[in-house]
Amino acid sequence: MGQITMIKSLVRWSATLGIAGTAFLGSGILENLTALSLPEDQVLKKLDPVPVFTIADEQGAPLVASGEDQAKVAGVFISQDDAKQFVNQLKTQNPELAEKVKVVPVSLGEVYKLSESAESQENALNFAYVPEEEAVNSAKTIGEANNQPYQGGVPLFVAKGGDDKGYLTIEKDAQQVIPFFFDKQQLEDMVTKFKEQKPEVAASVDIEVVPLEGVIETLETSEDKMLEKIVLVPSTESIEFLQNSSPQNGGITAPGAAPELTPDAAPEATPDAAPEATPE
Numbered sequence: 001m002g003q004i005t006m007i008k009s010l011v012r013w014s015a016t017l018g019i020a021g022t023a024f025l026g027s028g029i030l031e032n033l034t035a036l037s038l039p040e041d042q043v044l045k046k047l048d049p050v051p052v053f054t055i056a057d058e059q060g061a062p063l064v065a066s067g068e069d070q071a072k073v074a075g076v077f078i079s080q081d082d083a084k085q086f087v088n089q090l091k092t093q094n095p096e097l098a099e100k101v102k103v104v105p106v107s108l109g110e111v112y113k114l115s116e117s118a119e120s121q122e123n124a125l126n127f128a129y130v131p132e133e134e135a136v137n138s139a140k141t142i143g144e145a146n147n148q149p150y151q152g153g154v155p156l157f158v159a160k161g162g163d164d165k166g167y168l169t170i171e172k173d174a175q176q177v178i179p180f181f182f183d184k185q186q187l188e189d190m191v192t193k194f195k196e197q198k199p200e201v202a203a204s205v206d207i208e209v210v211p212l213e214g215v216i217e218t219l220e221t222s223e224d225k226m227l228e229k230i231v232l233v234p235s236t237e238s239i240e241f242l243q244n245s246s247p248q249n250g251g252i253t254a255p256g257a258a259p260e261l262t263p264d265a266a267p268e269a270t271p272d273a274a275p276e277a278t279p280e
Contacts, residue, residue: 038227040116043219046230048109050182051238052076052129053083055090056104063101064125072125076111077103078154078182079132080241105241108232112216129154129212132235138184139209146208153211156180156232157187161194161205168194168205169229176229180215183235 054076055063062074077083083103091098111127118124131154139155158180159168169176170190181187187207195202212232219227234242 038219042228043216044109044112046219046232047112047216048107050108050232050234051080051105051242052078052108052111053080054104054106054111055083055087055101057100058102060104062125063097072123073128074125075130076127077130078135078235079130079237080105081237082130082132105245131155132182135182135184135235142207142209146206148209150209151211153213154182155209156182156212156215157184157207157209159187159191159194159205159207161198162201163204165204165206170231172231177231178226178229179231179233180210181233181235182212182238183233186233186236 054074057063064072064074066072075083075086077086080103087098087101087103090101114125115127118126135155135157136150138157139150142157143150158178160166161168167178168190169178171177179187179190181190184207191205191207195205215230215232218224219230
């Protein structure tokens with residue numbers, strides 16, 4: 001199945017929602033990570049469907065800035081519009097350099113692989129994720145309301161509800177998966193459907209924020225089986241970008257399976273239960 005077709009499947013949201021009973025991304029778990037993890041191919045399967053945007057030259061070499069201790073840092077933009085705006089600013093500040101670079105789309109999985117392979121290299125290239133400003137503002141608002149101030153990073157939005165404050169789920173291939181959204185509005189649309197289907201628990205539903213970087217670290221290092229249920233949902237902007245792109249455009253590698261969401265089953269809450277954990 002091709003990249004564009006799989007990303008388009010994200011648009012077909014299921015009306016089937018539920019609650020997963022395990023809370024695994026709390027600060028206590030992140031502070032005590034075990035040595036076990038998801039296999040790398042499973043981590044990549046979750047990251048590959050997400051497009052991100054870098055600034056690179058015609059040969060694909062990324063634009064590099066000097067960070068602390070002269071470390072080489074390349075920016076990875078979550079929003080294509082933000083990346084374009086950066087290039088436009090560069091045209092004013094350094095027109096000669098701006099003529100040599102462009103916005104290049106790449107999968108989040110590819111960035112992850114490059115980052116992993118660079119760890120063992122001396123003076124390795126580091127990647128700095130640049131979150132979308134609207135998402136950051138939403139994260140700050142939610143953090144203040146939850147008494148959990150936004151600490152930086154790329155915000156992901158996830159909903160919890162029910163007596164045990166389990167994660168809200170959607171159905172994928174007859175299984176319940178836990179969607180983490182880059183776009184808060186997409187999550188709010190899902191929550192609205194859930195409240196219509198489960199009015200008895202509507203009042204218990206909350207939206208929380210976790211950093212993408214923390215999710216990736218947890219996928220790498222935690223043994224919690226519930227991690228297999230995580231699905232990263234690209235923003236509306238990113239989905240539209242991929243819908244309008246040809247398979248050859250931008251060199252994004254074909255992602256792994258994207259959520260195929262079906263509307264034909266009734267919502268149910270999974271029976272698992274775990275102690276509630278406070279979000280990062």
